[in-house]
Amino acid sequence: MRPIISVQDLTKTYEGGFTALKNINLDIHEGEIFGLLGPNGAGKTTLISIICGIVNPGEGSVTVDGFDIIRNYRETRARIGLVPQELTTDAFETVWHTVSFTRGLFGKPSNPAHIEKVLKALSLWDKKDSKIVTLSGGMKRRVLIAKALSHEPEILFLDEPTAGVDVELREDMWNVVRELRSSGVTIILTTHYIEEAEQMADRIGVINNGEIIVVEEKKELMRKLGIKQLTLDLQTALKKVPPALKKHNLELTGDGMHLVYTYDTMAERTGITALLNDVGKAGIKFKDIHTRQSSLQDIFVTLVKRSS
């Protein structure tokens, strides 16, 4: 897959001396949903803002569809739609006017049918003549998405798009994102709701302290860095792990009722069969057995802690 965005050796230091990005190298592939994750202040918004033209880049280069963001800014910006993190709207404009304004700003001819389609997809059609100041936070967020989609971008940046949006509307939003993706739009998503990235993204990039820690296919990332745990719910409590089971590195929960076995999903042998045999030989009876795989959130927290 060819990169539609290519970031090379990008470093950004603000006037006060704070280095927000340190030698970032990143390729975003055409047509993918890329989840950019990182704790607050990690550099996500700075990176997005540079690509979109809002913040001046420092050292390094960024190309969008082969065009340099400085020399060929018209070509690059015309391809990008941005939903910013902050709810920044023209309070006294109507929904219809503000969305139409954005389309004009991006040099596109008026197309009421497209605006109507976007507003309907985001459940904003019945609010089209309402002033933005009268809308709820979730509605305003959707107005920002409608503005970003008004000029039919090939690349869509969603910077915390579901912050302050209720569950039902959030699902509507993801349906729109899925439709966009199926129509070939590349989507770069940052979110605090990591389960959303887990659900939506094809690839994940984790950024911390201005550095990219990892970029990986989501499935591969979860396979490589994910762990799996098998828990035995015991019939009677144990005071300690029996010596015969020491080699399995089991953990006994505080109440003595659960034995937890952590194993590597990538290993050729998981050791489960041997464990269960040894448990039987040791005369330990259990009433239930279940497994749990680490979520993207667990992996994210581990990665960030490790890099900090």
Place this chain on the structure above:
Amino acid sequence: MNWRAILAIYKFEMARTGRTLGQSIVSPVISTVLYFVVFGSAIGSRITEVDGVSYGSFIVPGLIMLSVLTQSIANASFGIYFPRFVGTIYEILSAPVSFLEIVIGYVGAAATKSLIVGTIILATAGFFVPLNVAHPVWMAFFLVLTAITFSLFGFIIGIWADNFEKLQIIPLLVITPLVFLGGSFYSISMLPPFWQTVSLFNPVVYLISGFRWSFYEIADVSLGVSLGMITFFLAACMTLVWWIFRTGYQLKS
């Protein structure tokens, strides 16, 4: 050129005028009418003529310039400051538009609004005093050039300001005194020689002088000097705006 973007910004700004009609149009017209009553009728009854023109008629060009200058600055500074204040500037900065297109959109709208105000004041003045425009083309030329120049200046103030106090401070503390001391209500020749010399450092003198010449063919300084000064000021503002966009001053960190 991204003409659609220019038009979008222009229409957006003009629509804001429509929503704030009282503040944008009615307020400056009422202020000017009050000037006519106070200066034209009350004081004018004691000053019969200035350079062969009745005092009421004499102050018309100055009053129009006063409104056009202040409105140009106010409209343009607010026009660019407000999106910075509420954060919607991100949209302008991330759009495929050049600095020139952004300036044409914002400054064009601000200048249009102040020209509308200037035209309404000119028409209003006709109800109070006899008007004679000797050189209507020159008059329009001076008016348009002044509106553009001071809209550019207002645009710079709107980018420089990082709070509402700063937005007001230059118009209140610099522009208004310069306009009042720039010969709006009197001829420079009426001042003692020392203050005549001091007045020549006031750029507004040249604007009002040239504009008044287009009405009555009387001027404090020659037409060429007036034109030269306003062209210089226009070029200075354009250079400053170009530098702002080139460096991202107050716009891009």
